[in-house]
Amino acid sequence: MSSKEYVQKYLWRDHGQPLQTAWQITLTDNEAIAFLALTTTLLAYTQTRAWVLARLAVIKLTRPIRLSDEDEPGSLNKLTQKDAMVEMFVSAAPRVFGRYAPRHNQMSSVSLWFGVVAMINIVIFFALSAVIPWALTGGLETPIVQSKTWDGCHPVNGSSYSDRGGTTADRAANIYRRCWFNTTGILDSCGRQNGIIFDRPTMHISQDIACPFVGAACHPNVRPIRLEHVNITLRDFGLNLKSSLLFSSRLTCTPLNLDHFITDGSGNTTWLQVSDQKLLQYPPAHEFPNFRKRLSYPDGRGPRPNDTVKFFWPERTPGLLVWLTQYGDFDLEGGQSHGEVLVLVYDAGLSRYSQSIDDPIYSAHVREFDVVYWPDYEYTMMGCLEQHRICVSGSPSICTRYGTISDAMFEIMYQKPRLPADQETIYDELRAIHEYGDLGSVHHFLTIRGASAMRPTIDNSVLGPFEFINSRQQWIRNVKAWFETSLLDYRLYLLANLAEDGRFGGLKKGRVRENLCGHVLFLDGDFTNINFLGLIITLVFIVIITGCSHAERLTKATTHTKEFFYKVFETLSAKTKAISREIKTAIRDAFLYRVLRTLSAITFNNARSTPELGPGQTLTHESELERSRG
Template sequence: MIAKPGGGASPDFLPYLRQPRPSFAKRDRARGPIVLESRQENVSAETRQTQATTISFHYSYIFIHVRLVLGSMDQALPPVYQYIWRDYSLPGYKGLVLTLSTMWGIVAFAFFASLLAIAQTRFWIILRYLSLHFIWPIHIEVESEQELSQLDALRALFGRHKDRNAVNSQSISNVPKTLGIVAAINVAGFFICGILAPLCLQGDLSTTVVLSKSTDTCIGWENRPGSNHYTTQLADSFFKKCLLNTSDTFSSCSTESGIVGSTPQFHTDRKAACPFPGDVCQDGVQPVRLEYMGLSPRDFGVNLRHQVLISQRVVCAPLKMDQFLLLFPSPDDSTKLREDKSFIWFGRKYHDPTFNSTDLGIWGTMLRTLNGPNRYSKEYSGNYLASFQKQQPVYDLDVYPFGLQDDQKETIHPGLQRDDGVVFIVMLRAGRSLYNMSAPIEDPFYAAHNTYPDTNLLIPDYEATALGCVEQYKLCWNNKTSPCTNWGRFQVAVVEMMAVARAAGDIDMLYDLGFVYGALTTMGSVHRYLLQRVGTQVLISSLFRDNFVVSLLDYKEQWILEVQAWFTTAFLNARYALLQIVRQVGSKRTGDEAEQILKICHSVLFQNNDYININFISLLACIVVLLLVCAFSWEPLPKACRKAWEVSIYGIGELTRRVQVVYRVCKFHEFLPVLAAFLPQSRFFRLRSQARFPWSAFWHGDRRRQDDQGLFSGPDSIALQNL
């Protein structure tokens, strides 16, 4: 018989349960952050204070743990590529970036500031010349004009001008105040430029985005067994520190993480149908579909010329557990079932009589109850687990199939089979858990309706609950409306896009798809993340589990919050995995690796405040303009330019006159045969023409070329001689 809760509790247990617990928490979807609020009415101020203290303790523990994990990130950042590189996510002239260390950046800006100061004084010479000779022409001696500084002009503006040279006092006293205004504008303009130019050249004051530098230890992929677990731990810690809680305590997330940009927003849809062909989804519970649409390489922190967009989709639904339950006959009576043991199996074997393969896969585990209430038992299996007279049950989160499989259709349950995606099952074994909730929990993953005796804590309904999920990918060429692959496994999507690149003759794209995009889709997989970050540590509810008492964030849809957390954390895992690849140290690579495999080593973007980024094209344009200002303020240069201008104008005029003369001569040559054709019998015309142009080739067919000077007499010959 299934044990009932109540009797057999340890003496220390009930006093512990009667202590105030963390208040219920729910997500305020309008504002985003998690808002903690109490669902108990008539709670004393002392109780509320105790609850708040307990919640603060939970978050303080999370903060300390995450600081230990992420605290040394800045010291372990990958090597940085310095000098000029192209950021393919930026348009036009902004794409060329100059990366310098902080020291060299200070030197560069000091040089720029010095050049700006020199250009300001030289620009005053230009303004002074234009003002005194063209805008407000007044008579000042040349020596006085050259000695008229900006300070003199400013003093004249405010009526405090004092001549340093008494000889020139009569002429300098005639300086108009408008010239002082010009001097003031010049000083103010260059002062503002000195402030704004560094900001414009550097882009903004945010953390510097730098490019990884290829080293002789980076092999372009991850081959260290412990690194995968480390990156999932980083991603999980970052999510719980920075995205799950948005309090001011965790304001340093951006600088500590090292990853570039913010986490992209995903789209949530509750109108999706059951993602599986069989009748395996729970009735009355709508599945959830999460999608990242059109992620560029920059969203993953990779700098690539080819901008193939990646879309990722995960559809999850609560499963009917009794569809996958296998029962054992009682050893005493074969007509009855064993109530202390059952077998949950999501694979094909044991459910399909035609299955004869030796490759079973790992699709399930043993249970200690019949997992009721269901069609096999009316008893609540959670009551059995809550009994303290029984052995401590397992509290765990299992992911099936265990391990990555290339072909699932041979081993998966027929009701779960999908050819266009990766199917995985997430099963929660509640163990000895009690939920600190004031109302029954309607969530299918955490269902709880029975109260533990003498407490307001709820007992889980089932020993095990499960979510069935399908993960799919789609790739698009450059934009969302261009050729796209169908939704499917990431391997299939990459192969289909490689066919498009092969048809376009883009060999570089083929290599990027094979070695870079394949890595992005693999490392961002939710299934892969859950396999690497094993156990209940991936659950948000585990954060608020104190011994065996759990506080949920949402009593109806906690399972959706969990799926959203996995979806986001899997993407973060891809970002951290890329940093781990380019951060790799140790033995040097063999040198036999293909260049295409190593491309990711010098393509990862990350944040590093020890470096400065400068817009190279803008910097070059500013330096050229300042040098031109200095050059044109040099007195011999304007004179030389003026002389060159006059010479060029005269040369253009002479060339134009010569072209006109030749054009007139050519037109006359064309006119002679026209007259000869229309007046062939006119003896007068022929005699006059031959008399005037006796050597013309038009009258002598055997002569094809004649000198124009011999053909023409009179004004035409004189014009040709002058050419």
């Protein structure tokens, strides 16, 4: 399946990164080229606007008092960068070249500072045009992209891991040898080659601890080793979820005293109490290996029909072999009663070395032919205790005890009332952590990889039948390799599911599986990430420079706009006043007309109702009353 089908494009957030790099815009390479070309074009335009500001600053400094000459053809406000630099070179030539310089007859009114500032402006923006695209895209690093939920992503049960588990486990072991072996750093090229995120959590190492197993089980005079990943997040697994939980895992290993686990069988046979059935399924009863036989081949191995490499042990590989047993009833010291116990039994077989080895597991001091060292013991044994813990970020008091992943899940769910409000996200994280506990554990990695995982980590290449390994504490180097390789294996498992068929297993609820489909982090060179915050800062820078360069023009435009609107307002105000006066005059005239008309009517009616009297006649009061009644 093409990666373009399951990559989340455009804006997304990487929850494991700080704010300045968390938000990313994922584009295909072609889209990114077009986008960066546009950004560079905007920067080129911004450079011309920055010259306007720089030119104005030089004018203010060199000629603080001057008449306005903006409309003049030779105004300094119209000076270009090219002209400024030409004037600078022409003016500076006599000082540099003396009498051999060409003569400049006319006295220039352009200060040398204009040319200097123009050159500085060009150099700065030329550098920005290279630095900004480089910074926005992260340089030559292969970008970390996120998967998306697509139609082909569907859940299956956890058994799907076994279909490709061996492949990813082998790849993880090879990656560890090439990239993480004998170093605490990270080789960027390894991440680009393998596609997985290559962040390496800090591994805490301690040997100042007691043996986790009781009695005489532990090898005398050997100090156990404890490896820990403390408070890692889901991003360290390769998942991009907003994480409120912190996950810790630790592996405590120590060589065991083999004699403590040997019991006598019938006849002359011996039995190993914690052995895997693979030790016993092939040879006849009288040919069981004698575990008390201390010398290895060729001096004293238990009787076998022949010494062919794959006769009894089909999984045999060159070097020391191992059988893995998860032994649930192993006796542990108090306070460490929780965890998964791994018991590993090594068979020296035909191993031989070019130098003597002082190591409780790989001890070899039997010299032959002056060039070969045989292992001292036919069988050796190692015990490991794998434990997990879950804590809530920001709440140190909410933390489980170290134990199995199931124990930690139960304890954190028991504290449900104290969990943060966003419990749905907490449940998603718990399910993802539970899957990691099943598929990303050291026990699972060793089970999937088989006996080949137990071969010593080789310092140099194998030359013929000889293996060149570290002569001291080789078993510690192996334990470190298992602990870190199991994490690489889980990351490869997630990526393999995306690239092949989108199947995810180990979780119970379909919705969560979809979330995992859409939150896997990996590297893909066919895409480019643009830093979103950096892009915003770049655009703000462009807008500020461009806006300030147009400030004077905007001021003039604003002034003209104000004058225009003022004139419009005055005109409208005058017309409004004239109309108001006309309306008032009309109302007044109409009112006076009605008043005069009313008075005229009253006068006319009074004139008609008054009787005519002769000379010397007057109206009496009684006659007036009678007339009024009549």
